Amino acid sequence: MVFPRVEIYTYAIDESDLIEFVDDAWLAFARDNGAAELTRDSVIGRRLWDFIDGSGTRHFYRALFERIRLEQLETVIPFRCDSPELQRWMELRVLGASKGRIEFSGRLLRAEKQLHVPLINSLLAGPKQRFSICSLCRRVHAFGEWLEPEVAMQRFHVFETVHEPAVEHLVCDQCAELLGNAHA
Numbered sequence: 001m002v003f004p005r006v007e008i009y010t011y012a013i014d015e016s017d018l019i020e021f022v023d024d025a026w027l028a029f030a031r032d033n034g035a036a037e038l039t040r041d042s043v044i045g046r047r048l049w050d051f052i053d054g055s056g057t058r059h060f061y062r063a064l065f066e067r068i069r070l071e072q073l074e075t076v077i078p079f080r081c082d083s084p085e086l087q088r089w090m091e092l093r094v095l096g097a098s099k100g101r102i103e104f105s106g107r108l109l110r111a112e113k114q115l116h117v118p119l120i121n122s123l124l125a126g127p128k129q130r131f132s133i134c135s136l137c138r139r140v141h142a143f144g145e146w147l148e149p150e151v152a153m154q155r156f157h158v159f160e161t162v163h164e165p166a167v168e169h170l171v172c173d174q175c176a177e178l179l180g181n182a183h184a
């Protein structure tokens with residue numbers, strides 16, 4: 001087992017999803033992962049979304065942030081963050097603070113040497129997961145149930161596979177009914 005230098009890092013965004021804080025550990029982690037150009041000055045004030053790849057992933061996090069801000073929740077999301085050398089299982093603690101601020105801390109749980117066989121790697125990863133997100137309440141439809149985004153992310157290990165989830169938007173039955181009543 002190989003552990004990277006950094007095990008815990010923290011960062012925070014403001015109510016407009018702009019990065020307002022990163023610690024030294026986050027910068028070191030970014031540099032270890034090939035983003036050598038990142039400095040605190042170049043990161044503060046940028047949109048968090050500039051650092052998140054994939055529209056399915058962004059849809060999930062948008063749904064989560066909306067709920068976290070509304071309820072000022074704290075939750076823990078498991079995720080994979082691989083480098084060319086390492087497969088890494090991590091978790092992200094997400095905390096809704098006051099005034100729309102969200103605080104994050106990332107923690108490494110387990111790391112293993114990367115298998116340098118892409119075909120086998122993608123087979124092990126299984127098929128791409130597909131989800132629907134309600135455009136109104138932001139709940140996630142998965143395997144016959146509507147779930148809060150953090151519950152879906154935890155239960156279905158959405159960010160623990162190497163595939164980005166596929167996401168489509170629709171309106172859930174409950175919201176459709178509320179809309180129907182409002183228009184009636």
Ligand SMILES: [Zn+2]
Binds near residue numbers: 134135136138171175
């Ligand atoms: Zn809904």
